[in-house]
Amino acid sequence: MDVTAVKSAPRRSWRAALKHVEGDGARRYRMEWDSRGRRHVHVFEEADVAAVDTALAARRPLLLLGEPGTGKTQIAAAVAAAFDAPFVSWTLDARTEPGDLLFTVDHIKRLANAQVAGALHAIGSDDANIARSKIEHAMKLDRYVVPGPLWWALDWKGALATEANERERIERFEAFGRTRRVVALIDEIDKAEPDVPNGLLEVLGSNSFRGPVATVARNPNEQEAPLVFITSNDERDLPDAFLRRCVVHVLRLPDDFVAGMARRGRAHFPSMPDELLVAAAELLHADRAALHEGARPGLAEYIDLLRVLDAMPADASESPADHTQRRRRAINVIGRFTFKKFSEIAAERARRER
Secondary structure, eight states, rough: EEEOOOSSOOOOGGGOOEEEEOSSOOEEEEEEEEEEEEEEEEEEEEEHHHHHEEEHTTTTEEEEEOOOTTTTTHHHHHHHHHOOOOOOEOOOOTTGGGGGGTTEEEHHHHHHHHHHHHHHHSSSSOHHHHHHHHHHHOOOGGGGGEEOOOHHHHHHHHHHHOOOOHHHHHHHHHHHOTTTTOOEEEGGGGGSHHHHHHHHHHHHHHEEEEEESSEEETTTTTTOOOOOEEEEEESSOOOHHHHTTTTTEEOOOOOOOOHHHHHHHHHHHSSHHHHHHHHHHHHHHHHHHHOOOSSOOOOOHHHHHHHHHHHHHTTTTTOOHHHHHHHHHHHHHHHHTTTHHHHHHHHHHHHHHO
């Protein structure tokens, strides 16, 4: 589980951190923030902002649907940064169990400590009662509980008191302030078995769950209601009962694909020549059209390619026009490793099967 900490005073309005993107008249908003030594940028469409506000007002999780590469995960991180709030994320897979989002127990560490305690008793001088007391203390279940993302989202202080890892405790203590909101991301829920979303129904409805020792619930006097993002690539249908507990926002690539992608690229890289933004979008459109099934490149790959172009410095003797043309010639080369990666992988798999 990944946790991003912030140390400044919490913002009450997340919109205050957004900057309006000037352009074609559409309402877009830019969010910039630093995390783990890296600069991040996300551009919100007007519908994205409205969906977040709806989830906040309704106090429901925001389920983000859409093909990979449309920015679902990035939205959650950007909103957390705009709130200046702790961000807790968890990516699901086929092995994820419903309880993992609440808490897990480190049974391997518990067993190892039991073996060590037993070995020390065998060679030590403690009498039987003292040795038994030490072993029982070392084996207490609550010493091996690891809070999950929904525990942190609902009861940060309770999870902090339960967290056994000292480094984790320090990071999370610095991340949280009084009446602070937590932003949580449950990523790729469609990768998990159907009992995972079903298992979340009660938690999402009551904002509480049965913990390893006592009930875990949000204290409204100490913590604001969490904002929970859930993402799905829509590879598996989610239960209707689960969908009823969520606000749903579907992310799509623009209908006017080339012009729309160029607009999004311009919001990320305002100084990049339009010629490069359009040329990269045209190549992306062609590569997507060539793939009739399976994964296809999207917004994430487009931004990656533009980031590489933006990082290409001009030569000392090179004019701005020559610098632009050199970067335009590089688009096809860079596109092989960004846009064409899925077709390259498919071709290699077909070659091996022959």
